Amino acid sequence: MEPLFYFFIFLFGAIIGSFLNVVLYRHNTTMTLMGRSFCFSCNKQLTWKELFPIASFIALRGKCRFCKSKIDNQYVMVEGVMGLLSVLLFWKLGGLATFSEKVFSVTGADWTWIFSSSLLFVVFSLLLVIVVYDLKHKIIPDNFSYAFASLSLLKMLFFPTTFPFTLTLWDLFAGLILASPFALLWVISQGRWMGLGDAKLALGIGWFLGLKAGFVSIVLAFWIGAAFGLSLIAINKLQKTSFFKHHVTMKSEIPFAPFLILGLLLVYFVPQIMTFFSTLFF
Ligand SMILES: [Zn+2]
Structure with a gap:
């Protein structure tokens, strides 16, 4: 049963993923989220056969x-990434056993669990949209990051049990505390090192993970970002000295949101990371 359960979760995630594609394409255009999808080249409307996620x-x-x-x-x-994220999320939430216990219990469904899990699902969809949007346009639309921040704050206020630790008063300010260094960097560099978008994203990260885990996820993001940047420079140098003389220009600005969100996902899905950092810092 378990593999079948995850298969349906993947399929459900992929369907949500195809809706996220619509959001991504129609954001900042005059198109609404309603209406059938169509080919961008020939404007032909897609039939139901072409709307199956991945398979089509x-x-x-x-x-x-x-x-x-x-x-x-x-x-x-x-579609594929949203499918995988959904599988990961439901695995983290306890898989089929927990799902059937919480939703189909004889004593009635556990609505707190259903609401908090749905909220997590919406947050992960939003994070995927932010990553793809930032990769494509090098900007994070304000309404996406504010929606992420608000949902994360709601999660902290109404579902404190979604945290693997007891919340303190500091956690209530986690979003603002973690956003402030980014805002400061933005002010000092007048927007050259860091976009204000990253500060707005850090708001949600703080409230989603709490202060300590949020801090660790941002540290991880900087490490992974630095490692990625250095390897890009190394590859660039190698290619210049190689016989092929590929003309690869280094992109001066690498979008940072994907690293921030990767840091968040790592800390959320791999609890060992916090155990490791706790022995180092806290
Ligand atoms: Zn076409």
């Missing part, structure tokens, strides 16, 4: 059925 993409070999123009890889990537 594979069946069509990544091309539009009418005009054969290439379908953006983003579609299948977002």
Whole structure:
């Protein structure tokens, strides 16, 4: 039963992923979230056969059925990642056993669990949208980061049991505390080192993980970001000295939101990280 359960969770996540693609494409355009999807090249409306997450993409070999123009890889990537994230989340929440106990209990469904789990699901969808949007446009729309911050604060206020530790008064200010260094860097560098978008994202990270775990996730983000940046520079140097002389220009600004969110996911899904850091710092 367990594999079947996760298969349906993956499928559900992928369907939400295809909705997130619509949000990503139509944000900041005049298009609403309603109406059928269509091919961006030939404007042909997609039929229900082409709207299956992942399967349609594979069946069509990544091309539009009418005009054969290439379908953006983003579609299948977002669907797949959202499917995987959903599987991870439900595994973290206790898998099929917990799910059936909380939802189909004879004594009635556990609505606190259902609401808090749905909230987590919405937050993860939002985080995926933020990562993809930042990668594409190098900006995080304010309404996405404020929605993340508000939902995280709601989670802290109404579902304190979603934290693996007892909350303190400091955790209530975690968002503001963790956002302030980013805001300071933004002021000092006049926006050159750090966008204000990262400060707004740190608000949500603080409230989602609490002060200590939020701090650790941001430290991790800087480490992974630095390692990534250094390897890009190394690859760039190697290519310059190689026989092939690939002309690769270093992107001066690497979007930081993906690293921040990767840090959050690592701390959330791998509790050993906090155990390790606790012995070091706290
Ligand atoms: Zn087309």
